[in-house]
Amino acid sequence: MGVQPEGRRDQEESAVEIPEELPILPLRGVVVYPLTVVPLAVGQPRSIRLVDDTVLGKKLVxxxxxxRPELEEPMPEDCYTIGTLALIQRLLRMPDGTMRILVMGLERIRIMEYTATQPYLKARVERHPETMTPGPELEALRRKTAELFARMVELVPGLPDQLGAMAMAVEDPKQLAYAVATYLRMSLQEAQEILELDDVAAKLHKLIALLTREIEVLELGRKIQSEAQAQVEKMQREFFLRQQLEAIRRELGEADEHQMEIEEFRRKIEEAGMPPEARREALRELDRMAKLPPASAEYGVIRTYLDWMVSLPWNKTTPDNLDIAHARQVLEEDHYGLQDVKERILEYLAVRKLKQERASQLEELETRDYIRRIREGAILCFVGPPGVGKTSLGQSIARAMGRKFTRIALGGIRDEAEIRGFRRTYVGAMPGRIIQALRRVESRNPVFMLDEVDKIGADWRGDPSSALLEVLDPEQNREFRDHYLDVPFDLSQVLFICTANQLDTIPAPLRDRMEIIFIPGYTETEKFHIAMGYLIPRQLRENGLMPGEITFTEAAVRRIIREYTREAGVRNLERAIGRVCRK
Structure with a gap:
């Protein structure tokens, strides 16, 4: 596109003689203005024929x-009546059969009537000159238009900078209006409106409005681009700095912290001894974590999950002390009486010792049972009145067997998630108490005491006693699945000991899974021996007394038992002895 020089334009206008019948070339989506030079592509057969016939004559079109730009061959009713008389200056035929022509707009014309539609459109036309009233207003409009156009040229990357200077040098307001309209982005209707306006001042008013709008859009686009570029530059700068930091660390023999953490988790997963399913899940989550930025929230969730996975005792056990005499000695030292409980523990140890000694022989005689598995742990339930030593008996059993001891109190819990854990979809989710206790004790075969199992509640959050059915079932707890971990954990080697004051409040399915051992209240003789052998020495130590500073006679102890305590256990008896020591 170009602007026709003013001297040549005057010569062309004075020399042009419009033929009586002028070929009409419809344009799709573009308006050609007078006093401008515009390249056009011609592809329709009738348009190609029109150009061929025109170039052989006066070259006027x-x-x-x-x-309607979508029409390939517009008819007379589809075309505007105001157009431009143009001169075909150059013609270039393309290999695909189309043409490229360079036309120079001469002046405005109005179509009077169409005289032919075949082989192409022809019409009788008349000149339709613009009106222009010279004066200060017109000059001000010309200068403002040239100034805004120069500003627009600066903002559009594809336009040469010389266009702004050329526009400032154009003295003719009409020529400036058509030149600016040729380079200004606007709709077809707006472009045709500028052509059809008769007054040059009105054309400039319209162009100033369009230029102002276009400059606002371009400046906003440049602002957005500069902000985006600044962001990209910041990201590139951070990227280059990180690359340099990594290079420095590699030079110093250090690794990236994020990569170091990933590799550390991978090493811990390999060393944890997880079963295949748990290992696959841990590695899958680790791969997800490696693809996330450390600042993301999901990264922290996965990291906490992997911390739990690698810190659980998947294959850590404590060897059982199978010395029956040692176990009997420990149990007798810690508790007086309770023969049924002691006998059951000694039987458990004797059976494990016998199976260990005959392991090779039993392997040869073993019959394959694909449904029922060999039970390794035991599930006991001590039932008795308060104060008879049920809880302390669990610690004594762990000491006798050489195992670690852990205990959780179930009294009053009402949420099933306390046992089975919370799903990872919840904020702040964590495993249940069973898994937490095993992590603390760092062994998968401890003596695990579930205290006050008869006092578990139930409400809309679930029934914890129902969740215990899987934990306390020897056929199921080999693959206990906590909601948080969502992988099986083997509880079959745990020695579970439950305590309760009464059986009535324990649900029947849960009661059926436990071996019930009743611990009755103590007789007066048993209380006397417990007081002399255990309670009095402990109260002397707790009250800072030395042996010999206070002496309890048999008559005094029996009187305390008979007249000051009336209970099945010995808690009130120990309190009474403590009061005597403090006098």
Missing amino acids: GLVASK
């Missing part, structure tokens, strides 16, 4: 815009 009428250019009118089509109202």
Whole structure:
């Protein structure tokens, strides 16, 4: 596109003689203005024929815009009546059969009537000159238009900078209006409106409004681009700095902290001794974590999950002390009486010792049972009145067997998630108490005491006693699945000991899974021996007394038992002895 020089334009206008019948070339989506030079592509067969016939004559053609650009061959009713008389200056034939022509707009024309539609459109036309009233207002409009156009040229990357200077040098307001309209982005209707306006001042008013709008859009686009570029530059700068930091660390023999953490988790997963399913899940989560930025929330969730996975005692056990005499000695030292409980523990140890000694022989005689598995642990339930030593008996059993001891109190819990854990979809989710206790004790075969199992509640959050059915079932707890971990954990080697004051409040399915051992209240003789052998020495130590500073006679102890305590256990008896020591 270009602007026709003013001297040449005057010569062309004075020399042009419009033929009586002018070929009309409809344009699709473009308006050609007078006093401008515009390249056009011609591809329709009738348009190609029109150009061929025109270049053989005066090379004059009428250019009118089509109202409907989607039409390939517009008819007279589809074209605007105001157009431009143009001169075909150059013609270039393309290999695909189309043409490229360079036309120079001469002046405005109005179509009077169409005289032919075949082989192409022809019409009788008349000149339709613009009106222009010279004066200060017109000059001000010309200068403002040239100034805004120069500003627009600065903002559009594809336009040469010389265009702004050329526009400032154009003295003719009409020529400036058509030159600016040629380079300004606007709709077809707006472009045709500028062509059809008769007054040059009105054309400049319209162009100033369009230029102002376009400059606002371009400046906003440049602002957005500069902000985006600044962001990209910041990201590139951070990227280069991180690359340099990594290079420095590699030079110093250090690794990236994020990569170091990933590799550390991978090493811990390999060393944890997880079963295949748990290992696959841990590695899958580790791969997800490696692809996330450390600042993301999901990264922290996965990291906490992997911390739990690698810190659980998947294959850590404590060897059982199978010395029956040692176990009997420990149990007798810690508790007086309770023969049924002691006998059951000694039987458990004797059976494990016998199976260990005959392991090879039993392997040869073993019959394959694909449904029922060999039970390794035991599930006991001590039932008795308060104060008879049920809880302390669990610690004594762990000491006798050489195992670690852990205990959780179930009294009053009402949420099933306390046992089975919370799903990872919840904020702040964590495993249940069973898994937490095993992590603390760092062994998968401890003596695990579930205290006050008869006092578990139930409400809309679930029934914890139902969740215990899987934990306390020897056929199921080999693959206990906590909601948080969502992988099986083997509880079959745990020695579970439950305590209760009464059986009535324990649900029947849960009661059926436990071996019930009743611990009755103590007789007066048993209380006397417990007081002399255990309670009095402990109260002397707790009250800072030395042996010999206070002496309890048999008559005094029996009187305390008979007249000051009336209970099945010995808690009130120990309190009474403590009061005597403090006097």
